[in-house]
Amino acid sequence: MTSARGPGRPKLDPTVDNRQRILTTARELFSESGFERTTMRAIGRRAGVDPALIHHYFGTKSDLLVAALRPEVNxxxxxxxxxxxxxxxxxxxxxxxxxxxxxxxxxxxxxxxxxxxxxxxxxxxxxxxxxxxxxxxxxxxxxxxxxxxxxxxxxxxxxxxxxxxxxxxxxxxxxxxxxxxxxxxxxxxxxxxxxxxxxxxxxxxx
Missing domain, CATH: 1.10.357.10 (Tetracycline Repressor, domain 2)
Incomplete structure (x- = not known):
């Protein structure tokens, strides 16, 4: 039995890395609108995910910003x-x-x-x-x-x-x-x- 999606909740593609998609979208919006004007809801809407999933992966907006912008240094x-x-x-x-x-x-x-x-x-x-x-x-x-x-x-x-x-x-x-x-x-x-x-x-x- 499959559970019904809530109203307006996007259907996620299981083949897509949702965490990476959130990070990519967050970088775009932080760059376009700045930290203060970017909301978790806006990131979720553009990424096609429930904002609750963003909180699940990253916690707060501050945590998401650091994860999105932190350089990848080997x-x-x-x-x-x-x-x-x-x-x-x-x-x-x-x-x-x-x-x-x-x-x-x-x-x-x-x-x-x-x-x-x-x-x-x-x-x-x-x-x-x-x-x-x-x-x-x-x-x-x-x-x-x-x-x-x-x-x-x-x-x-x-x-x-x-x-x-x-x-x-x-x-x-x-x-x-x-x-x-x-x-x-x-x-x-x-x-x-x-x-x-x-x-x-x-x-x-x-």
Missing amino acids: VAAVFDGIADTDSSVGREFVHRVIDFWERDPQQRARAVALLRVAVTHEQIADRLREFIRGVATAALGEFVATDDSDRRVAMVMSQMLGLILARYVMKVPGIADASATELSRWVGPTIDNYLSGDIGGVSPDR
Whole structure:
């Protein structure tokens, strides 16, 4: 016996990945209308799904925004062998981050959109911080001195967020038009110091 659909409820195609369809639609609407004016109902209507299904997959609208716009970064692939180069770890890290954004403008656009919203929405900022900390820890964890390691990772995050905002959001002259090699040469030593240098009153153990 099959159950009847409720009034107005769309019949879903079982061969379609509804989760992916919701994410794709959410990206479109967030881009077109912004976070505040986009509703779960509007996303459901365009995606052809019940809004309850969106809540089932993603929870709140903030959670959906992060899931839709969070860059897809294969940390192992992007940062593999980061210490096996002629550059310092800090310089290589900066170079690879910038190179990743330059080679994938779609991922970069999603990240920039997420950053813009995170500036004014605390819940989204919390989730973005978790994501960035996870990437930084996975990429650099083995190079972080054990003294005050949480602060060291936080300082790396702040440095890279500032660099990305200056280059891709505010488009600061001298930063926006610099090459990945130039930026890595300028910012890399600061990252190295945060990883294992003296960060103020704490003696590095490596």
